[in-house]
Amino acid sequence: MTIQACRNTEDNSRIRLVIHGGAGAVKPGKQRHEREQAYMEALAQSLIAGHAVLAAGGSSIDAVIAAIAVMEDCPLFNAGKGSVFTHDGRNELEASIMEGSTRAAGAIAGVTTIRNPIRAAHAVMTKSPHVMLIGQGAEIFAAKQGLEIVDPSYFYTQYRWNQLQKAIAKDDILRDHDAGLDTLPGEDEKRGTVGAVALDCHGNLAAGTSTGGLTNKHSGRVGDSSIIGAGTYADNRSAAVSTTGTGEMFIRTAAAFNTAAQVRFLHTPLTEAADNTLAEIAAMGGDGGLIVLDAEGNYTMRFNTGAMFRGTIGEDGLARTGIFFGPETPVMSS
Numbered sequence: 134m135t136i137q138a139c140r141n142t143e144d145n146s147r148i149r150l151v152i153h154g155g156a157g158a159v160k161p162g163k164q165r166h167e168r169e170q171a172y173m174e175a176l177a178q179s180l181i182a183g184h185a186v187l188a189a190g191g192s193s194i195d196a197v198i199a200a201i202a203v204m205e206d207c208p209l210f211n212a213g214k215g216s217v218f219t220h221d222g223r224n225e226l227e228a229s230i231m232e233g234s235t236r237a238a239g240a241i242a243g244v245t246t247i248r249n250p251i252r253a254a255h256a257v258m259t260k261s262p263h264v265m266l267i268g269q270g271a272e273i274f275a276a277k278q279g280l281e282i283v284d285p286s287y288f289y290t291q292y293r294w295n296q297l298q299k300a301i302a303k304d305d306i307l308r309d310h311d312a313g314l315d316t317l318p319g320e321d322e323k324r325g326t327v328g329a330v331a332l333d334c335h336g337n338l339a340a341g342t343s344t345g346g347l348t349n350k351h352s353g354r355v356g357d358s359s360i361i362g363a364g365t366y367a368d369n370r371s372a373a374v375s376t377t378g379t380g381e382m383f384i385r386t387a388a389a390f391n392t393a394a395q396v397r398f399l400h401t402p403l404t405e406a407a408d409n410t411l412a413e414i415a416a417m418g419g420d421g422g423l424i425v426l427d428a429e430g431n432y433t434m435r436f437n438t439g440a441m442f443r444g445t446i447g448e449d450g451l452a453r454t455g456i457f458f459g460p461e462t463p464v465m466s467s
């Protein structure tokens with residue numbers, strides 16, 4: 134990580150990190166409070182990790198990686214450790230990352246042994262002439278870059294396995310977060326992709342997204358999360374965007390680029406741009422959410438599902454998180 138001190142203290146006033154942990158039709162359940170607290174705490178840990186980078190003068194790219202890696206290591210989210218299973222019982226992960234100052238980007242898909250896919254996406258961006266690597270080639274590349282390689286069994290969790298069995302029984306392809314908060318993590322849930330957008334004290338934006346995809350997906354299926362322009366986009370001239378939802382529709386609408394393009398070319402306010410994109414997706418029968426941040430530090434977190442796990446942190450270092458509709462509330466992380 135390269136840390137370059139900010140020119141003056143004023144620069145730090147604009148640092149901002151916004152994250153999501155997936156969107157879905159989550160309904161409050163019996164043990165809502167306990168489950169909510171677990172998610173709020175995990176989101177806060179992610180925000181604090183990213184904020185530490187930004188507050189020290191680090192780059193928005195490094196903040197995005199730090200925030201996403203925390204969620205990839207947390208089994209509550211459908212990314213990294215908590216990834217869902219394909220129809221044939223594998224965990225196939227994908228991630229992407231983009232830098233707003235240069236529009237450099239990196240992505241990986243269909244990987245089964247890389248502990249932190251977001252770090253591999255970053256390595257593709259910085260250490261290869263390519264934007265996207267998939268499957269075994271991506272894994273060989275990640276190993277050569279010294280990234281942590283794990284046995285595929287690292288990604289096995291019982292509740293995700295149970296979730297696959299249910300999906301197979303119902304002949305359904307599931308996303309995370311579509312059940313009550315009184316279920317076990319991931320059980321019966323449908324969405325849980327993670328993402329982050331950040332603005333550093335140098336005025337640069339970055340965005341990243343990471344996921345295990347859909348429960349019971351076809352082996353080899355690639356979603357929006359690893360597609361630059363669909364799941365992730367960053368351009369200092371417009372905005373940084375990370376999405377979550379029905380991946381196929383987010384690809385068909387080029388959701389992340391679509392949102393940034395409205396900001397750049399039509400000067401559409403962020404919230405309106407996000408809602409326009411979601412409306413287009415809804416018209417195709419899809420749903421989900423997205424986080425958007427511009428180089429002035431304006432941001433929005435929009436979703437057309439019952440809930441989106443989300444949070445933000447700025448200069449004051451106070452993590453604010455939310456799940457359902459309503460303002461994000463401060464979380465004092467232990």
Ligand code: ASP
Pocket residue numbers: 155156308309323324325326344345346347356357358376377378379380381
């Ligand atoms: N967009 C992800 C995918 O289609 C799923 C999600 O965001 O929950 O793979």
